[in-house]
Amino acid sequence: MYADAAYNKERIGMEDKLMTSEEVKTMQTNYVLQSWSKQKGLNPIAIKRAEGIYMWDFDDKKYSDMSAQLVNLNVGHGNRYIIDAIKEQAEQYCYISPSYGSEPRAELAKMLIERLPDNMGKVFFTNGGADANENAIKMARMYTGRDKIFSRYRSYHGSTFGAGNLTGEPRRYPLEPGIPGFVKFFDPYIYREKIPFESEEAAAEYYVDKLREQICYEGAANVAAIVLETVTGSNGIIIPPKGYLKGIRNICDEFGIMLICDEVMAGFGRTGKMFAFENWDIKPDMVTFAKGVTCGYVQLGGVAVSKEIAAYFEDNTLLCGLTYSGHPLACAAGVACLKFYDDTNILEKVNQVGKVLGEKLNELKEKHDCVGDVRYIGLFSAIELVKSKSTKEPLVPYGSDTAGIMKGIIGRLAKKGFMTYSHENMILIAPPLIITAEQLVEELIKVDEVLTEVDAEI
Numbered sequence: 001m002y003a004d005a006a007y008n009k010e011r012i013g014m015e016d017k018l019m020t021s022e023e024v025k026t027m028q029t030n031y032v033l034q035s036w037s038k039q040k041g042l043n044p045i046a047i048k049r050a051e052g053i054y055m056w057d058f059d060d061k062k063y064s065d066m067s068a069q070l071v072n073l074n075v076g077h078g079n080r081y082i083i084d085a086i087k088e089q090a091e092q093y094c095y096i097s098p099s100y101g102s103e104p105r106a107e108l109a110k111m112l113i114e115r116l117p118d119n120m121g122k123v124f125f126t127n128g129g130a131d132a133n134e135n136a137i138k139m140a141r142m143y144t145g146r147d148k149i150f151s152r153y154r155s156y157h158g159s160t161f162g163a164g165n166l167t168g169e170p171r172r173y174p175l176e177p178g179i180p181g182f183v184k185f186f187d188p189y190i191y192r193e194k195i196p197f198e199s200e201e202a203a204a205e206y207y208v209d210k211l212r213e214q215i216c217y218e219g220a221a222n223v224a225a226i227v228l229e230t231v232t233g234s235n236g237i238i239i240p241p242k243g244y245l246k247g248i249r250n251i252c253d254e255f256g257i258m259l260i261c262d263e264v265m266a267g268f269g270r271t272g273k274m275f276a277f278e279n280w281d282i283k284p285d286m287v288t289f290a291k292g293v294t295c296g297y298v299q300l301g302g303v304a305v306s307k308e309i310a311a312y313f314e315d316n317t318l319l320c321g322l323t324y325s326g327h328p329l330a331c332a333a334g335v336a337c338l339k340f341y342d343d344t345n346i347l348e349k350v351n352q353v354g355k356v357l358g359e360k361l362n363e364l365k366e367k368h369d370c371v372g373d374v375r376y377i378g379l380f381s382a383i384e385l386v387k388s389k390s391t392k393e394p395l396v397p398y399g400s401d402t403a404g405i406m407k408g409i410i411g412r413l414a415k416k417g418f419m420t421y422s423h424e425n426m427i428l429i430a431p432p433l434i435i436t437a438e439q440l441v442e443e444l445i446k447v448d449e450v451l452t453e454v455d456a457e458i
Contacts, residue, residue: 021046021058036171045414050077053432053439055419064443067420068432071233071265071380072291075340076432082297085336089329096328098125098321104331111338112293112304115274117283121310124318125302125326129264129290130158132301133166133227135320136286140225140258142319143309147181148218150211151227154187154235157262166227169235170399183218185211187238191373191384192392200241208247220255225286230276233265234423237375237382245280258285258309264301265380268292269341269433272351272378279377285309293334300330346433354378356437357429360444370395370454379433382426383447385409387458394425395458409450416446 019027024046028034034042048058053076055063068074075082089104096102109123124139126132137149151157153168164175165182172178188207190197197203215223226248232238252259261284266276270292273279277287286309290301324330340346354376361374361381372386372394385395385406396405406422413420413427420428427447431440 021048024058052076052078053435061417063414063417063419064431064439066418066431066443067428068430069296070291070421071270071428071430072296074268074270074292074346074433075295075337076434079295079297079337079340081336081340081343082295082333085332086298086329089332092328094329095324098323098325102326102328102331104328104335105326108293108331108334108338109326111335112289112302115338116287116304119283119285119306119308120287120304121307123302123304124320125300125331126290126322127299127324127327128158128301129262129288130160130163130301131322132264132288132290132303133157133260133262134160134162136260136288136303137162137166137225137227138320139286139303139305139309139318140260142316143312144224144256144258146222146224148183148223149181149225149227150183150185150215150218150223152187152229152232153184154189154232154238155227155229155262156234157227157229157264183214183223185214187232187235188241188244189236189238190241191375201243204241204243204247207241207244208251211248212251215251215255215257220257223255223257225258225260226252227260227262229262229264229266231266231271231377231380233380234421234426234428236384236424236426237377237380237428239375239377240280242280245277245282249282252285260284260286260288262288264288264290268337269346269350270378270380270430272347272354274341274347276377292337294330294337295333297337298327298330298333299324300327300334344434350378350433353435353437353440356440357381360441361429364444364448364451367448368451368455370451370458379430379435381429383429383451385425385427385454395454396425398424409454412450412453413446416449418443418446418450 025044028044029042045057047055049056053065055065112123113120126135151166151168155168157163157166159171164172165178168184188203190203249259261277263275267289285306287304294300358376361376365371365374370385371383372389372392373384375382387393387395410422
């Protein structure tokens, strides 16, 4: 048995042998391939502990987590709701096959359906966001009998083969030539559109009309689904103009196309609503999710499908499956996470602090020559950096930052203890949803200081 005295003695000995910061960094760089990075010269910050919105390294330097890690740690570090739920489930059983009944799996699915629109019927659980999107497009093809999938250029849906083909930005390039049937269209990126629209509604009408035309050229009867990040995430926090999502919903209804909203990053309170599409009063046919459902405490994702799609698979085999679908530890974490959102009125807090975020970002835009635009909704925001406000020339070209300019800016913020990431010419600011207005204001002073340095350099 594992609980014998010899085992416990061995465990005590192991706990006494803690690594140093240098040992952690050396071992990681020697043995771990770090994602989205050239491996030479990496020097990761070794984190010893974390609590709330803060992290500390081995020298007790404090860092603020202003991107909620990868925009997933909505409840911050050290959340007792989730930690205790994982411990309790581990004492019962850590794993059981998807074909068995599991209390946390059943309870979480019910809780999710109750929080989604009334057209939603069932949930298929996955390991994360990429395989949620993979399975959503498989279901759309099975349900419709069609093969084409539309998605946008400035989008990221994952880097596995199917999700990577769904992705529109440069991270799809290693997967090309890609899978036939994936078609790209443009985001409603009004800041960079050369047409001077008189209103958001006019812009929405233009983009929707162009999409409808493209669908007709591709053969509407061949299109299974349109997949959207409801709010485009790392590619710039591009917020849909008024009328845009309803226009796409109308196209889908007209041609029998499934509307899939990718809520992996924007869901679970990030925009001030439980799901981002609620801001525009639409009902998708499928919703993919991950990140904020467990906030990274255990990996989990999923696809919520409409009652009609769920009914179809009553008599047609669902050709989707994963060993860890609805993993009990992950689902227990998800149940606890949703309860935390409810008990702490997280949506109200996001809207209150999000208002402060918007005000401060607009102040930065007015003050700094290098800030071309700021975009924000809830606690989901981006600062777009330019060489010139008048020409809107990006600080770095799309898909190319060979001089490491943005990396350097993020490094300056890190030296001040402000931890986030950049993509293209954007600085992402998306802190844990538990951040206070006072903490937010304190951290944005650091951004102001770094942007002043960038102003002087351009």
